[in-house]
Amino acid sequence: xxxxxxxxxxxxxxxxxxxxxxxxxxxxxxxxxxxxxxxxxxxxxxxxxxxxxxxxxxxxxxxxxxxxxxxxxxxxxxxxxxxxxxxxxxxxxxxxxxxxxxxxxxxxxxxxxxxxxxxxxxxxxxxxxxxxxxxxxxxxxxxxxxxxxxxxxxxxxx
Numbered sequence: 001x002x003x004x005x006x007x008x009x010x011x012x013x014x015x016x017x018x019x020x021x022x023x024x025x026x027x028x029x030x031x032x033x034x035x036x037x038x039x040x041x042x043x044x045x046x047x048x049x050x051x052x053x054x055x056x057x058x059x060x061x062x063x064x065x066x067x068x069x070x071x072x073x074x075x076x077x078x079x080x081x082x083x084x085x086x087x088x089x090x091x092x093x094x095x096x097x098x099x100x101x102x103x104x105x106x107x108x109x110x111x112x113x114x115x116x117x118x119x120x121x122x123x124x125x126x127x128x129x130x131x132x133x134x135x136x137x138x139x140x141x142x143x144x145x146x147x148x149x150x151x152x153x154x155x156x157x158x
Contacts, residue, residue, distance in 0.1 A: 039085055039092075043141035046071035046156070049081075050136040057136040060147035064138070069157065071138070080130035083123040089137070092144035097122040100134040100146060107131050 040047050048064065048071050050057040064071055081089065090097045097119060102108065111125040111132065126132055134146050138153040145153045 039088060040139050040141055045141065047139045048073045048136060049076045049133075049139070051075070051077055051131075054135050056147055056150060060136045060138065060150040060153055063147075063150050063153065067157065076130050076133060076135070080127060081133070083120075083127045086123050086126050086133075089139070089144060092139060092142055093137070093146065097126060100137070101126060102132050102134055105132060 046064075046069060048057075048061060050061070050073060052075065061073075086097055090100070093100060098115075101113075101122060103113075103115075107129050111129050113121065113125050117125075134148070136147040136150075138145055138147060138156055140156040143156055145156050147153045
């Protein structure tokens with residue numbers, strides 16, 4: 001058994017690979033690059049990190065659209081945030097990464113995380129298993145908010 005990954009780690013790896021393949025399949029043509037949407041750099045830029053299947057995402061998106069807010073979207077399951085982006089997101093949220101991690105999902109246990117793991121382990125786990133990130137998240141300039149409830153993002157619009 002030496003050298004073999006635990007079953008949970010292998011399952012998580014297979015899921016990551018599936019997400020990446022799906023993202024690669026969405027490229028329109030062989031020479032066309034996907035648009036890279038990075039984290040906003042100014043208050044004029046707003047980014048919605050979301051999963052299309054999430055009901056809170058739909059409500060948050062409708063709330064922003066209803067107020068006439070222009071924003072970019074990033075499907076974080078297809079284009080996961082890397083550890084550096086996650087660290088920066090935590091700073092903008094004013095939270096440690098564990099505070100915006102979904103710990104009750106099966107993938108949490110499969111990722112091999114524990115509550116006493118260090119911050120780098122949490123960052124690596126979220127980068128490798130993006131489904132664990134709380135959603136939706138709206139980022140405007142140097143600030144960010146989790147849309148649970150969706151009205152929590154309104155503070156970013158002031």
